Amino acid sequence: MSRKLFYYNGADLVFGYHNQRILDQIKQYSKPVWLYQKEVIQERIQWIQSWPQLGRLHYAMKANFHPEILKLIKENQCGIDAVSLGEMTHAVACGFTPQDIILSGVAKTRDELTWAIQNEIYQINIESPSELAKIIEINKLLQKKISLSIRVNPEVDAETHPGIATALKDSKFGLDFKGAEILIRRIADDSNLQLKAISFHIGSQILNVNVFEKAIQVVKPFYQKAKTLCPELERLDLGGGVGIDYMDADSDKDLARWKALEEIYTKELRDFDAFLILEIGRFLVARSGVLISRVEIIKQADQVNYLILDAGMSLLIRPALYDACHEVLPLKKSGTDDTTVYTVVGPICESSDVFATNKKMQTLSEGDLVAICDAGAYGSSMSSRYNLREPAEEIFI
Numbered sequence: 487m488s489r490k491l492f493y494y495n496g497a498d499l500v501f502g503y504h505n506q507r508i509l510d511q512i513k514q515y516s517k518p519v520w521l522y523q524k525e526v527i528q529e530r531i532q533w534i535q536s537w538p539q540l541g542r543l544h545y546a547m548k549a550n551f552h553p554e555i556l557k558l559i560k561e562n563q564c565g566i567d568a569v570s571l572g573e574m575t576h577a578v579a580c581g582f583t584p585q586d587i588i589l590s591g592v593a594k595t596r597d598e599l600t601w602a603i604q605n606e607i608y609q610i611n612i613e614s615p616s617e618l619a620k621i622i623e624i625n626k627l628l629q630k631k632i633s634l635s636i637r638v639n640p641e642v643d644a645e646t647h648p649g650i651a652t653a654l655k656d657s658k659f660g661l662d663f664k665g666a667e668i669l670i671r672r673i674a675d676d677s678n679l680q681l682k683a684i685s686f687h688i689g690s691q692i693l694n695v696n697v698f699e700k701a702i703q704v705v706k707p708f709y710q711k712a713k714t715l716c717p718e719l720e721r722l723d724l725g726g727g728v729g730i731d732y733m734d735a736d737s738d739k740d741l742a743r744w745k746a747l748e749e750i751y752t753k754e755l756r757d758f759d760a761f762l763i764l765e766i767g768r769f770l771v772a773r774s775g776v777l778i779s780r781v782e783i784i785k786q787a788d789q790v791n792y793l794i795l796d797a798g799m800s801l802l803i804r805p806a807l808y809d810a811c812h813e814v815l816p817l818k819k820s821g822t823d824d825t826t827v828y829t830v831v832g833p834i835c836e837s838s839d840v841f842a843t844n845k846k847m848q849t850l851s852e853g854d855l856v857a858i859c860d861a862g863a864y865g866s867s868m869s870s871r872y873n874l875r876e877p878a879e880e881i882f883i
């Protein structure tokens with residue numbers, strides 16, 4: 487089955503499930519704009535929450551921290567995965583309680599840990615001996631009961647871009663099992679520290695879901711061993727990372743990928759006595775957003791025909807950082823075939839500001855509008871003011 491998120495209704499590009507023409511949302515274009523559909527996120531939350539064994543879905547808010555999205559996440563009884571003081575306080579400002587928050591991150595500061603301990607957040611995922619030492623030191627004064635998790639590195643190749651693989655041997659993330667065990671013994675000795683969870687996160691934009699199976703298989707025996715040392719252990723935090731096919735925005739295929747992963751989780755964890763947590767970002771929000779941009783200049787170099795947009799890597803850095811592909815679709819179909827070859831670039835003063843190389847498209851003119859697809863995750867949240875360009879407005883339809 488197939489349920490496309492982008493298609494043409496006559497000449498007009500449609501985004502979402504209700505035949506909504508993007509052009510109807512853009513009254514008077516003056517600069518790039520992010521367009522979002524909350525319904526896409528809502529649907530995906532339901533897919534995941536319908537897994538009967540799930541304890542709680544936490545949203546990795548680094549993917550997109552727009553308040554409208556956080557509100558929707560909150561309305562669906564999800565928790566938050568945060569990685570900084572800024573994210574934690576923003577989550578609280580958007581209606582979450584500290585008990586909804588997991589704090590991840592490889593180098594948490596004293597301020598971040600103090601806030602987390604003082605506010606008694608749900609779980610702090612520890613990744614190094616120094617971090618545990620800092621927590622113990624801070625708690626000398628605060629004397630709180632602290633819910634901890636140890637993030638282990640299962641050393642599984644997530645088969646993704648090296649820039650977003652987090653569980654290769656010698657990764658900066660997590661602890662190997664030997665190092666993790668030393669910290670668990672330390673936690674067992676301190677009555678204020680409670681080892682509530684074991685967590686792992688092997689990487690992002692993972693398309694081969696079988697790699698999750700490998701990770702679970704290595705972590706399960708370690709969890710059992712940890713439980714003999716800390717009987718209060720009750721949660722397994724499975725991280726996030728499930729990817730989408732950026733070349734095929736098809737909701738049914740996304741659902742099929744989730745179902746394949748759910749089957750793996752169910753098979754591996756059916757008789758596993760633990761409260762199961764997911765920390766998902768991209769899969770929930772990537773498909774919910776597009777970046778609308780205008781063709782500013784068309785320019786012929788000797789061998790290359792440049793389509794230069796008014797949006798570039800300062801707004802969407804993923805192509806420049808990870809060679810990521812995002813479809814670029816004209817909002818108006820001209821009737822001509824896709825026979826003109828363009829290299830689609832942004833306006834930023836960097837040669838890596840490239841969205842697509844030698845892409846066959848319909849013939850376009852300066853002033854035409856295009857949609858850069860699947861930009862809801864790690865789009866606006868990673869954008870910058872580089873070249874002192876203005877941030878793009880974010881609109882929900």
Ligand code: LLP
Nearest residue numbers: 546590687690691726727765766767768864
């Ligand atoms: N949990 C932890 C500890 C993480 O570090 C991350 C993402 C997630 C959960 C959520 O992963 P997701 O479900 O979104 O794959 N900027 C990159 C992605 C970086 C992901 C960082 N960590 C990109 O644009 O592809």
